[in-house]
Amino acid sequence: MGDMNVVKVEAYRNSFLKEVEANVEGGQWVKMCMQCGVCSGSCPLGSAWDHPPQELFMMIRAGKREEVLTSSSMWMCTSCYNCIVRCPRDLPITHIMHGLAHYAERLGLAPKNQPTRKFAKLFWNNLVKKGRVNELKLGVALYFMNGLVEGIKTALKMAPLGLNMLKTKRMNPLEYVGGHGIKDAAGLQAILKKARAIELAKAKKA
Amino acid sequence: MAEIVATNQTILVVGGGISGMTAALEAAECGKHVILVEKTPSIGGRIGQLYRYFPKLCHPTCGLEINLKRLRGNKNLRLLTMTEVADVQGQAGNYTVTLKTQPRFINENCTACGACGEAVKAEFADEHNYGLGKRKGAYLPNAMAYPQRYVLDPRIIGTADAEAAKAACKFNAIDLDMQVETKTLTVGAIIWATGWRPFDASKIQPYGYDRYPNVITSVEFERLADPHGPTGGKLLRPSDGKEAKNVAFIQCAGSRDRNYLKHCSRICCMASLKQATYVREKFADAGDVSIYYIDIRAIDRIDDFHQKVKADPKVKFIKSKVAKIEQDKVGNPVVHGVDTEGYTRYATAHDLVVLAIGMEPSVAANNFPIKVKVNESGFIEQDEANGAIFAAGCSSDALDVNRAVQSATASALRAIQVINRVAGTEG
Ligand SMILES: Cc1cc2nc3c(=O)[nH]c(=O)nc-3n(C[C@H](O)[C@H](O)[C@H](O)COP(=O)(O)OP(=O)(O)OC[C@H]3O[C@@H](n4cnc5c(N)ncnc54)[C@H](O)[C@@H]3O)c2cc1C
Ligand code: SF4
Ligand code: SF4
Numbered sequence A: 001m002g003d004m005n006v007v008k009v010e011a012y013r014n015s016f017l018k019e020v021e022a023n024v025e026g027g028q029w030v031k032m033c034m035q036c037g038v039c040s041g042s043c044p045l046g047s048a049w050d051h052p053p054q055e056l057f058m059m060i061r062a063g064k065r066e067e068v069l070t071s072s073s074m075w076m077c078t079s080c081y082n083c084i085v086r087c088p089r090d091l092p093i094t095h096i097m098h099g100l101a102h103y104a105e106r107l108g109l110a111p112k113n114q115p116t117r118k119f120a121k122l123f124w125n126n127l128v129k130k131g132r133v134n135e136l137k138l139g140v141a142l143y144f145m146n147g148l149v150e151g152i153k154t155a156l157k158m159a160p161l162g163l164n165m166l167k168t169k170r171m172n173p174l175e176y177v178g179g180h181g182i183k184d185a186a187g188l189q190a191i192l193k194k195a196r197a198i199e200l201a202k203a204k205k206a
Numbered sequence B: 001m002a003e004i005v006a007t008n009q010t011i012l013v014v015g016g017g018i019s020g021m022t023a024a025l026e027a028a029e030c031g032k033h034v035i036l037v038e039k040t041p042s043i044g045g046r047i048g049q050l051y052r053y054f055p056k057l058c059h060p061t062c063g064l065e066i067n068l069k070r071l072r073g074n075k076n077l078r079l080l081t082m083t084e085v086a087d088v089q090g091q092a093g094n095y096t097v098t099l100k101t102q103p104r105f106i107n108e109n110c111t112a113c114g115a116c117g118e119a120v121k122a123e124f125a126d127e128h129n130y131g132l133g134k135r136k137g138a139y140l141p142n143a144m145a146y147p148q149r150y151v152l153d154p155r156i157i158g159t160a161d162a163e164a165a166k167a168a169c170k171f172n173a174i175d176l177d178m179q180v181e182t183k184t185l186t187v188g189a190i191i192w193a194t195g196w197r198p199f200d201a202s203k204i205q206p207y208g209y210d211r212y213p214n215v216i217t218s219v220e221f222e223r224l225a226d227p228h229g230p231t232g233g234k235l236l237r238p239s240d241g242k243e244a245k246n247v248a249f250i251q252c253a254g255s256r257d258r259n260y261l262k263h264c265s266r267i268c269c270m271a272s273l274k275q276a277t278y279v280r281e282k283f284a285d286a287g288d289v290s291i292y293y294i295d296i297r298a299i300d301r302i303d304d305f306h307q308k309v310k311a312d313p314k315v316k317f318i319k320s321k322v323a324k325i326e327q328d329k330v331g332n333p334v335v336h337g338v339d340t341e342g343y344t345r346y347a348t349a350h351d352l353v354v355l356a357i358g359m360e361p362s363v364a365a366n367n368f369p370i371k372v373k374v375n376e377s378g379f380i381e382q383d384e385a386n387g388a389i390f391a392a393g394c395s396s397d398a399l400d401v402n403r404a405v406q407s408a409t410a411s412a413l414r415a416i417q418v419i420n421r422v423a424g425t426e427g
Helices: A002-012 A016-023 A027-032 A038-042 A053-061 A065-069 A082-086 A093-106 A115-130 A135-143 A148-167 A185-205 B018-029 B045-049 B060-072 B115-119 B160-168 B218-225 B268-286 B300-310 B401-423
Strands: B010-014 B033-037 B077-080 B083-091 B094-101 B123-125 B134-136 B181-187 B189-192 B196-198 B215-217 B246-253 B288-293 B315-319 B324-327 B333-339 B344-349 B352-357 B359-361 B389-391
Touching: A002 A016, A002 A185, A016 A027, A016 A053, A016 A065, A016 A093, A027 A053, A027 A093, A038 A053, A038 A082, A038 B333, A053 A065, A053 A093, A065 A093, A082 A093, A093 A115, A115 A135, A115 A185, A135 A148, B010 B018, B010 B181, B010 B401, B018 B033, B018 B045, B018 B060, B018 B077, B018 B189, B018 B401, B033 B083, B045 B060, B045 B218, B094 B189, B115 B160, B189 B401, B215 B218, B218 B268, B218 B352, B246 B268, B246 B333, B268 B288, B268 B300, B268 B352, B300 B315, B333 B352, B389 B401
Parallel strands: B010 B033, B010 B189, B033 B077, B189 B389, B215 B352, B246 B288, B246 B352, B288 B315
Antiparallel strands: B083 B094, B094 B181, B123 B134, B196 B359, B324 B333, B333 B344
16 A cells, blocks of 8 residues: 555645544544643553654654654554543544554554554454454464464463363364354455445545 | 611622722722622631742732721721622612621620630631641631631530630620521622632542642642741641652643643642742752643743742753652652653652642532623633623632732722712713
8 A cells, every 4th residue: 555655645745744634533633732741651551652642743743754654652552541531632642543553554654563563463354254253363373473483482381271271161172273253254344345445435535 | 797788889799808808999999888798707818828929929918918907997898707698689780689697606805815715625627727737616717817806616516615615705705696697788789709719639530639648739838838837837748747858849730631620720830930939948959849840831020930930950840741640658759751851751759749739710600699601611701691790800710819909900990880870970
């Protein structure tokens, strides 16, 4: 989707704020931020962010498009909602973080190895196959997210837990072949395809 | 109580703070007949609870004394304390008001000798000190109280303490049979000057005002600094009485926040700058001040004061709305947040944290005895729909004394215009 990136750069030239307002969920709120900093201070993962929300909002206004959209910061949000609750200006910060991440992904600018992004992809791909999350497959996929060697290491470490889950019937090994799903998985995929087409058409227009 | 004469040429002023006193005096000195009612046993309002005034750092009692002198000398002004307005009916130029006066249980014979206070044992939280200390069940509301007359707390009536007080009084001033009195009067215009109250700090949950003893409010800090206050003017922190030399001020505590008060309370930046000078005055170079702020709103000429405090190297300014406060093992409040200038994370311990608390109207929008038009923060609007009901001082907005008094004079003029129309002396 790199083409869309070119289109958007062309369309919004010097106003990244306008671009965010038109394309990012909750983006129209960004200009309301008064830079008090309470969101950044309230984030339990705050120290792991390169740019806390308050700074991202300032960067958007300052037109730092590249830095914002390629940043891993908004991917750090765990949706704890602490910032939303405390923001004196009612900004839906959590939603804006996800909106920014989503927009960056759509433009093909999101950092490729960001773990939250990877997980989101695994989760989604797993879910749409059968309309149900296959936990066994998702778990195994997660172990191998960072390569074969690390995957084997993690799998060995988690083996006793897996055995216990088997014993207590919390895990069905047969799920790995096939697995349960909804009645009309093809129907679901058709719905999603249609939704995606509508969304894309909208995104192109904005 | 002597008869009260009132007609539709009388102005009723509700609330005896600096604004109500000013409005009442301005109208009375213009020859108008004025009734001033005050809910508590003494007039002066919240300025009587301040140690110093910004920007000149003079004592509020000084201005209060001048007004009391004006008040004593004026025959047109009638003061009723412990009185509230229970009902208002009618329209501009002709209101029927019902006043309700609580019993003081002590009459005009009182010389404020204090014998009753000594005789009574029961103690209650001292309102004048925002509950930081205690007072007796027979008490003078504060050293400057006007009228200088004791009061019996209604909670001691019917107990041995009440009898002890009566027995101790040599001037036959105690009357335990006093009852609530209700009067109905006619007035032509009403000035509403019931002022403000501090925002309830415990609602700001992340700051822990209700959990940490060393997190206090700005109004409480004024009482600590005052030599007539609960600590005799020493800045001692509540948990262990240790001197609070390293003090943090947190601005916009409750104000400019859609979760609490939407408006800027306007005075709290100046109040904290002023209180920073208290710390420096008491401890000289051993005093350290940190002011956590979004932006400092010291407007017009009072910015000179801001600049003066800013030049003090012992006063640090941190541009950040504090996210939360925790408490360490020795009882120090630790403030957490991110500094907007550089986005650095901090966790800083202080001896004491003062919340620069916001102002809200003391009378809630739905508690007026007659419908009045208020703005979204509950302050009374200047609006035709309000007839001849005018707001003075902090009933109309969050104001400092200077602006409150200006607003009071304006409201007096508006009320006078109504009275003149009623009297036919103005077209
Ligand atoms: C921490 C702090 C520090 C401050 N320091 C300064 C300073 O240094 N300089 C400065 O200029 N300003 C200062 N202010 C602002 C100042 O306190 C106000 O401007 C001032 O109190 C306004 O006076 P007022 O008469 O309008 O209201 P109030 O002082 O609130 O007076 C209202 C009066 O009405 C009475 N009342 C209330 N309800 C009723 C009722 N229903 N019926 C009858 N009577 C009623 C009350 O008992 C009271 O006597 C400070 C404020 C704060 C919070
Ligand atoms: S809490 Fe709200 S107003 Fe404050 S910096 Fe964050 S987004 Fe901006
Ligand atoms: S005066 Fe200052 S502290 Fe008070 S609400 Fe306004 S900006 Fe905040």
